[in-house]
Amino acid sequence: xxxxxxxxxxxxxxxxxxxxxxxxxxxxxxxxxxxxxxxxxxxxxxxxxxxxxxxxxxxxxxxxxxxxxxxxxxxxxxxxxxxxxxxxxxxxxxxxxxxxxxxxxxxxxxxxxxxxxxxxxxxxxxxxxxxxxxxxxxxxxxxxxxxxxxxxxxxxxxxxxxxxxxxxxxxxxxxxxxxxxxxxxxxxxxxxxxxxxxxxxxxxxxxxxxxxxxxxxxxxxxxxxxxxxxxxxxxxxxxxxxxxxxxxxxxxxxxxxxxxxxxxxxxxxxxxxxxxxxxxxxx
Amino acid sequence: xxxxxxxxxxxxxxxxxxxxxxxxxxxxxxxxxxxxxxxxxxxxxxxxxxxxxxxxxxxxxxxxxxxxxxxxxxxxxxxxxxxxxxxxxxxxxxxxxxxxxxxxxxxxxxxxxxxxxxxxxxxxxxxxxxxxxxxxxxxxxxxxxxxxxxxxxxxxxxxxxxxxxxxxxxxxxxxxxxxxxxxxxxxxxxxxxxxxxxxxxxxxxxxxxxxxxxxxxxxxxxxxxxxxxxxxxxxxxxxxxxxxxxxxxxxxxxxxxxxxxxxxxxxxxxxxxxxxxxxxxxxxxxxxxxxxxxxxxxxxxxxxx
Numbered sequence: 001x002x003x004x005x006x007x008x009x010x011x012x013x014x015x016x017x018x019x020x021x022x023x024x025x026x027x028x029x030x031x032x033x034x035x036x037x038x039x040x041x042x043x044x045x046x047x048x049x050x051x052x053x054x055x056x057x058x059x060x061x062x063x064x065x066x067x068x069x070x071x072x073x074x075x076x077x078x079x080x081x082x083x084x085x086x087x088x089x090x091x092x093x094x095x096x097x098x099x100x101x102x103x104x105x106x107x108x109x110x111x112x113x114x115x116x117x118x119x120x121x122x123x124x125x126x127x128x129x130x131x132x133x134x135x136x137x138x139x140x141x142x143x144x145x146x147x148x149x150x151x152x153x154x155x156x157x158x159x160x161x162x163x164x165x166x167x168x169x170x171x172x173x174x175x176x177x178x179x180x181x182x183x184x185x186x187x188x189x190x191x192x193x194x195x196x197x198x199x200x201x202x203x204x205x206x207x208x209x210x211x212x213x214x215x216x217x218x219x220x221x222x223x224x225x226x227x228x229x230x231x232x233x234x235x236x237x238x239x240x241x242x243x244x245x246x247x248x249x250x251x252x253x254x255x256x257x258x259x260x261x262x263x264x265x266x267x268x269x270x271x272x273x274x275x276x277x278x279x280x281x282x283x
Numbered sequence: 284x285x286x287x288x289x290x291x292x293x294x295x296x297x298x299x300x301x302x303x304x305x306x307x308x309x310x311x312x313x314x315x316x317x318x319x320x321x322x323x324x325x326x327x328x329x330x331x332x333x334x335x336x337x338x339x340x341x342x343x344x345x346x347x348x349x350x351x352x353x354x355x356x357x358x359x360x361x362x363x364x365x366x367x368x369x370x371x372x373x374x375x376x377x378x379x380x381x382x383x384x385x386x387x388x389x390x391x392x393x394x395x396x397x398x399x400x401x402x403x404x405x406x407x408x409x410x411x412x413x414x415x416x417x418x419x420x421x422x423x424x425x426x427x428x429x430x431x432x433x434x435x436x437x438x439x440x441x442x443x444x445x446x447x448x449x450x451x452x453x454x455x456x457x458x459x460x461x462x463x464x465x466x467x468x469x470x471x472x473x474x475x476x477x478x479x480x481x482x483x484x485x486x487x488x489x490x491x492x493x494x495x496x497x498x499x500x501x502x503x504x505x506x507x508x509x510x511x512x513x514x515x516x517x518x519x520x521x522x523x524x525x526x527x528x529x530x531x532x533x534x535x536x537x538x539x540x541x542x543x544x545x546x547x548x549x550x551x552x553x554x555x556x557x558x559x560x561x562x563x564x565x566x567x568x569x570x571x572x573x574x575x576x577x578x579x580x581x582x583x584x585x586x587x588x
Contacts, residue, residue, distance in 0.1 A: 002388075003355060006385060006386055006387070006388050007385075007386060009385045010382045010383070010385035010386045011382075013378075013381060013382050013385055014371060014374070014382050017373075017374055017378055018371070018373060018374075019373055020373075100369055100370065100371060100372060101366075101367065101368070101369025101370075102369045102370065102371055103369075104337060104365060104369045105368075105369040105370065105383065105426065106383075106386060107336070107337060107358075108335050108336075108337065108358050108361070108363050108365070109358065109359070109383055109386035109387055110355055110358050110359030110386055110387050110388075111355060111359075111386055112354075112355040115355070116386070279339075281332075281337065281338040281339060282332075282337045282338070283332065283337065283338070283366075
């Protein structure tokens with residue numbers, strides 16, 4: 001256990017001082033601010049006739065921009081855009097160590113392979129929790145600003161709702177970050193793992209879901225894919241009845257099914273990464 | 284001095300059909316500087332990787348400090364620089380060592396001590412990617428020395444260095460040796476190994492050809508004689524010092540006798556109507572022995588194909 005803590009501290013120090021980790025976190029926070037608040041606020045200010053609100057009445061936009069809606073708004077971009085960025089983070093974190101030789105260095109420092117890889121995974125998970133927490137805080141800041149500027153009452157969401165939003169966000173981001181991590185370990189490098197992961201996340205799963213609507217066997221398969229699970233988990237948390245959900249938000253699985261599937265991935269993916277690293281020759 | 288810090292027994296690694304390391308049995312004693320010699324591709328680095336647990340042996344075993352190689356209890360007592368330094372390019376030298384210090388549960392003072400030991404303190408805050416090759420190697424050695432390990436493994440620490448860098452690294456290893464540090468130095472810079480190491484192991488084509496002290500490996504000093512007529516000189520020399528102790532080397536005879544017998548040999552040749560043109564004491568360098576051994580091994584390998 002002490003070795004795991006040592007490894008986690010070492011990896012956290014590395015991530016904290018790693019520009020790529022900050023760039024990816026910043027990119028997500030920027031995208032989230034732009035798509036969740038900036039564009040919607042511009043649409044709201046331009047009124048019902050604006051080209052940019054795609055037929056959505058301006059009046060319905062305002063509630064989404066206020067603090068009470070933060071737990072739902074927080075999650076909208078996570079299954080696809082945020083997930084893609086977290087996948088890149090995981091892939092680069094694990095994969096870059098093979099090219100730079102830092103895996104070789106880390107594995108000869110004392111902690112066992114299981115502890116070293118476990119520490120790396122734990123540090124990644126903590127970083128992901130930090131990103132989701134930062135997203136929540138920034139969303140509250142934007143929503144409060146909108147409420148003040150638009151002279152609306154600042155109504156805070158229920159604590160339970162905030163906790164559920166935070167928890168769901170962590171599950172979705174951790175799922176994609178760990179998927180990237182395993183790809184990085186399997187491919188022994190960041191480039192191919194990032195490429196494969198992005199193609200899978202942005203293209204292949206969508207295509208399979210399209211094929212699934214025609215073939216029931218493929219449809220069953222899509223239900224256990226990470227994108228479906230993550231999208232359905234978010235779909236269970238946000239209002240999908242308006243028909244203008246963000247890309248990647250799905251209703252293919254129930255909330256419980258999605259939670260079970262995502263949790264299964266969160267258990268299996270680290271075990272896969274550890275099993276591969278434990279038995280692999282590292283040069 | 285005789286306590287074994289490292290011991291391998293018939294250590295073997297196969298990659299497909301190729302035996303990269305073939306039943307290597309070697310030992311490193313506490314307090315010695317052990318030179319691990321071999322041409323490129325001989326199996327040195329693979330052997331060291333197995334010792335560190337980075338590569339799993341196909342057969343055989345390795346133990347370090349009496350414990351199975353590669354276990355956590357071993358790796359935390361071993362410092363290593365294996366086939367070039369592996370550091371995060373975006374971090375400074377000191378930040379890289381701090382990361383490693385976290386793994387080893389060492390205080391920051393150990394980081395600064397290691398940097399000081401390799402004279403890198405003034406450049407410690409620069410990013411690793413901006414370092415010259417020599418500085419990168421020195422940082423790798425600093426990482427290996429952090430926490431005062433029981434065994435320091437340096438794999439080709441002078442690779443790619445300019446003469447000044449090589450000189451620096453040599454002095455560093457000498458300092459370590461004088462401080463009683465056990466060092467396993469893999470190199471193909473034979474002059475350096477000859478100067479620095481107590482014992483050496485020579486590996487070629489994955490097999491350990493010889494393990495002994497440097498002096499034993501080089502053998503004693505020999506006499507190089509040029510005398511005419513050459514056939515008579517050969518016959519007289521053979522009769523005087525024995526068949527096994529005479530070798531022909533071009534126009535010279537190489538006599539495996541101590542230099543103190545130079546006068547005796549000269550007198551014998553002259554008494555048998557020989558004209559002695561030259562008698563010199565020659566000392567074989569480690570390089571001579573190394574090439575002799577590895578070339579012989581190459582020939583054997585070719586013949587066995």
